[in-house]
Amino acid sequence: MIQVQNLRKVFGSKVAVDDVSFTVEKGQVLGFLGPNGAGKSTSMRMVTGYFRPTSGSISVGGINMLEEPELAKRSIGYLPENAPLYSDMTVASFLGFCAEMRGLNGAAKSKAIDRVLDLCFLHKVRNQSVDTLSKGYRHRTCFAQSIIHDPDVLILDEPTDGLDPNQKHEVRGLIKRMGETKAIIFSTHILEEVEAACTRAIIIDRGKVVADGTPDQLKKLVPGCNTLDETFRSITRSDLEK
Amino acid sequence: MKSRDLANTLAIFKREFLSYFNSPVLYVIVVIYLLAAMGFAFFFGRFLDSDNASLTQSFFFWHPWIYIVLAPAVGMRLWSEEHRLGTIELLMTMPLSPWQAIIGKFVAAALVWAIGLALTFSIVITVNWLGDPDPGPMVTGYIASYLYALGCLAVTSAASAYTRSQVVCFIVSVALCILLTLIGYPGIVDTVVRTVPSSLESVVRFISYLSFMDHFYEMSKGILVIRDVLYFVSVIIVGLVITHMGLRSKRA
Numbered sequence: 001m002i003q004v005q006n007l008r009k010v011f012g013s014k015v016a017v018d019d020v021s022f023t024v025e026k027g028q029v030l031g032f033l034g035p036n037g038a039g040k041s042t043s044m045r046m047v048t049g050y051f052r053p054t055s056g057s058i059s060v061g062g063i064n065m066l067e068e069p070e071l072a073k074r075s076i077g078y079l080p081e082n083a084p085l086y087s088d089m090t091v092a093s094f095l096g097f098c099a100e101m102r103g104l105n106g107a108a109k110s111k112a113i114d115r116v117l118d119l120c121f122l123h124k125v126r127n128q129s130v131d132t133l134s135k136g137y138r139h140r141t142c143f144a145q146s147i148i149h150d151p152d153v154l155i156l157d158e159p160t161d162g163l164d165p166n167q168k169h170e171v172r173g174l175i176k177r178m179g180e181t182k183a184i185i186f187s188t189h190i191l192e193e194v195e196a197a198c199t200r201a202i203i204i205d206r207g208k209v210v211a212d213g214t215p216d217q218l219k220k221l222v223p224g225c226n227t228l229d230e231t232f233r234s235i236t237r238s239d240l241e242k
Numbered sequence: 243m244k245s246r247d248l249a250n251t252l253a254i255f256k257r258e259f260l261s262y263f264n265s266p267v268l269y270v271i272v273v274i275y276l277l278a279a280m281g282f283a284f285f286f287g288r289f290l291d292s293d294n295a296s297l298t299q300s301f302f303f304w305h306p307w308i309y310i311v312l313a314p315a316v317g318m319r320l321w322s323e324e325h326r327l328g329t330i331e332l333l334m335t336m337p338l339s340p341w342q343a344i345i346g347k348f349v350a351a352a353l354v355w356a357i358g359l360a361l362t363f364s365i366v367i368t369v370n371w372l373g374d375p376d377p378g379p380m381v382t383g384y385i386a387s388y389l390y391a392l393g394c395l396a397v398t399s400a401a402s403a404y405t406r407s408q409v410v411c412f413i414v415s416v417a418l419c420i421l422l423t424l425i426g427y428p429g430i431v432d433t434v435v436r437t438v439p440s441s442l443e444s445v446v447r448f449i450s451y452l453s454f455m456d457h458f459y460e461m462s463k464g465i466l467v468i469r470d471v472l473y474f475v476s477v478i479i480v481g482l483v484i485t486h487m488g489l490r491s492k493r494a
Contacts, residue, residue: 100249
């Protein structure tokens with residue numbers, strides 16, 4: 001579903017993403033790991049068509065993102081980092097707007113809204129203004145937006161960031177369930193999440209892919225390391241180092 | 243334009259337009275606009291003393307000065323707010339072209355001004371009741387006034403695409419609108435023409451021709467020339483093209 005080849009992004013003189021390639025098929029959940037500033041968000045922004053890559057190719061559902069962005073974007077659902085929302089809308093009207101942007105109207109629209117309100121446990125706040133929501137609800141509202149058109153491809157930038165342990169558990173379960181029928185990419189720094197939800201993971205450091213494999217493979221990647229945490233720390237460099 | 247494109251533009255327009263009504267800013271601006279438009283007409287324009295059944299000198303004359311400040315106040319949130327909230331990232335990853343969003347939002351802001359301008363209807367009733375005005379200049383005056391507002395809005399839309407701060411957008415837009423107004427202001431142009439060498443006069447005249455004012459005056463006097471309408475249409479198009487460029491550059 002998602003094919004990314006030799007993706008490269010340069011901001012001024014800084015190389016944010018350098019020669020990243022991966023593919024994700026239906027039924028796969030790909031975890032994106034890496035320290036802060038490694039290029040995870042930048043890569044995801046390119047796959048969703050928000051940033052234009054400096055070079056490389058992206059195809060989503062067989063459609064080239066760079067040549068036919070509007071068509072390619074139809075099959076993608078995206079949860080940006082920090083879950084942005086229009087603060088002057090209610091949850092239901094925000095989801096209604098997103099549904100309309102996805103070409104859903106009338107009965108199909110209200111059905112889609114009800115479905116995501118159910119999936120994301122948002123019924124209690126459906127008529128509440130986005131302004132007044134707690135962080136967990138904000139996150140889930142934005143998450144609901146990303147699945148409103150039941151996309152084949154789901155790209156989630158730190159979907160569990162800022163959630164409490166119960167909510168994290170819910171979201172992980174949701175990702176795992178949806179991963180059976182969709183192609184999903186999600187980024188995280190929480191390593192246990194990778195083991196809980198991913199079929200495959202890649203580790204990015206300073207714009208480059210430094211490891212790629214199933215969670216079990218990654219654990220044994222470096223001799224002497226037995227957990228993901230140890231592997232992660234031995235192959236990525238902390239920004240404290242000079 | 244395919245129906246899908248139109249539906250996207252309409253959805254953007256609807257959201258933007260309704261969000262104006264959800265915020266107090268709209269009501270404050272419309273009330274201030276009405277107070278200013280009427281206050282200027284009655285106190286500075288001497289609407290009643292002039293003994294002249296026309297709106298040109300007393301009413302429309304002041305509009306550019308009101309729009310310079312109030313149009314940026316309406317338009318400053320167009321794109322700055324999207325940048326600040328980060329919702330630009332949602333919008334630009336949805337299956338729509340930036341143009342649909344730019345046009346949808348601009349039309350929403352334009353309709354807000356149409357409402358503001360329509361609410362000045364009472365002065366039309368007044369002038370018709372007190373005298374027997376020529377309807378022609380009144381119609382062209384309203385068209386001129388509205389086009390002036392749209393010109394200022396297009397400038398604001400362009401400025402808002404480049405910044406996430408509404409304050410910066412407001413100040414920059416006001417400055418640009420003042421500039422575009424003053425370079426064609428008759429008093430100023432005449433003074434400049436008198437001081438520069440005569441060989442440069444055509445340059446000064448050309449620059450003043452680019453001003454909003456130059457095109458507004460003719461129209462507000464009742465002379466509807468297609469050239470002046472086209473001028474404002476081009477200002478709007480240029481403003482929206484610059485908006486588009488701004489959004490592209492922000493997405494690097």
